[in-house]
Amino acid sequence: MGTPPPPPPQSGPGFAGFPQQPQPPAPHGPPGFGPPPGLPSAPGAPTAPAAPNGGRGGGLRRNAVWAFVGAILASAIWTGAVVAVPGIVGGKSAAKSVRGYHAVDRICDAGKLTAFRGKYKMVDNYPLEHAGRSESMDVMRCYALMKRTPGDSETTDYATLDIRAELHKAVDSVPEFAALRHYFEQQKYEITDVPGLGEEAYLAYGDEPTSADKTFHDINHYLQVRDGAMTYSLYWTDNYQVGKNHMLDRETVRKAMLDDTRDMLKAIGGA
Known part of the structure; x- marks a missing residue:
C-alpha cells in the first residue's frame, strides 16, 4: 500500500477562522494544538505498535497519519472560501444578539462528547x-484525536x-456563514439542511x-450552525481503503455530531 501524500502548504487563518494546525513546538517551547510527538511522517499521530508475526503495523500507522492530515487539510477551507467568494471579509455591519450564549474554558468538557466517546476512545492527553x-469576539475551541478497534x-x-464556537460581538456573522456554505x-x-438547530444549520459531506x-x-x-451572533463548527474526518478498512457508517456519524452539538450548545x- 502506498504512503498518502503530504499535506499541501498552508496559508490564511484556517477553516472557518480556525488557527492553522501548528507545527510541533521546538524543545522547551510553549504547548499548543496538535497531537503529541509520534510518527516521523506526520508529527502527532500515535506511534504504531508492532504488528503480529513481525509486521510493522502499517495499517494503523496509515490511519493515524491520515486522521491527522485530514484535520490539517481542513485548515485550507477558510482560505478557499475567501478566494471563492470575494468580499466576505470586507465591510462592517451591526452585530446580532448573543442570545444568552457565553464562553466556557473547556467546551468539550462542558458538552461531554457523550455520543462520540461511546464510539471511540480518546488518545491520551486529548481533547x-x-x-x-475579547470585546469583539469570544472563541472556544476543542481538538480531539480518537481511536477505535472494530470487532476483532x-x-x-x-x-x-x-x-469551534464563536460569539461575534462586533460584526454580523451572517454573510460569512453564507459564504462558507x-x-x-x-x-x-x-449539503443537507438541519431544521430545529439554531437559526440555520447544515451538514456538508465529502468522500x-x-x-x-x-x-x-x-x-x-462538517456541521455548521448559526444562532444569532453565535456560530459553531464541528469537523469530523476518517479514512478508509476500499474493501479493507472498517469505519463508522455515515448515519452513525451524523447522529453523533448532532447529539453532541446539541449538548454543547x-x-x-443555548436553548
Whole structure:
C-alpha cells in the first residue's frame, strides 16, 4: 500500500477562522494544538505498535497519519472560501444578539462528547481545549484525536474531531456563514439542511480519493450552525481503503455530531 501524500502548504487563518494546525513546538517551547510527538511522517499521530508475526503495523500507522492530515487539510477551507467568494471579509455591519450564549474554558468538557466517546476512545492527553475572550469576539475551541478497534480487527482506526464556537460581538456573522456554505457547494460537497438547530444549520459531506490509485479515501463531515451572533463548527474526518478498512457508517456519524452539538450548545447557554 502506498504512503498518502503530504499535506499541501498552508496559508490564511484556517477553516472557518480556525488557527492553522501548528507545527510541533521546538524543545522547551510553549504547548499548543496538535497531537503529541509520534510518527516521523506526520508529527502527532500515535506511534504504531508492532504488528503480529513481525509486521510493522502499517495499517494503523496509515490511519493515524491520515486522521491527522485530514484535520490539517481542513485548515485550507477558510482560505478557499475567501478566494471563492470575494468580499466576505470586507465591510462592517451591526452585530446580532448573543442570545444568552457565553464562553466556557473547556467546551468539550462542558458538552461531554457523550455520543462520540461511546464510539471511540480518546488518545491520551486529548481533547485539547482553549478559549479566548475579547470585546469583539469570544472563541472556544476543542481538538480531539480518537481511536477505535472494530470487532476483532488488528487494525486501529483513527479519527479527528475539531470544534469551534464563536460569539461575534462586533460584526454580523451572517454573510460569512453564507459564504462558507457557498464554498462547500462549489466544492461539490453534499449539503443537507438541519431544521430545529439554531437559526440555520447544515451538514456538508465529502468522500474523496487521496491517492493516485483511488483506493484510499478521506471522509469529511462538517456541521455548521448559526444562532444569532453565535456560530459553531464541528469537523469530523476518517479514512478508509476500499474493501479493507472498517469505519463508522455515515448515519452513525451524523447522529453523533448532532447529539453532541446539541449538548454543547446547551452547555454554553443555548436553548
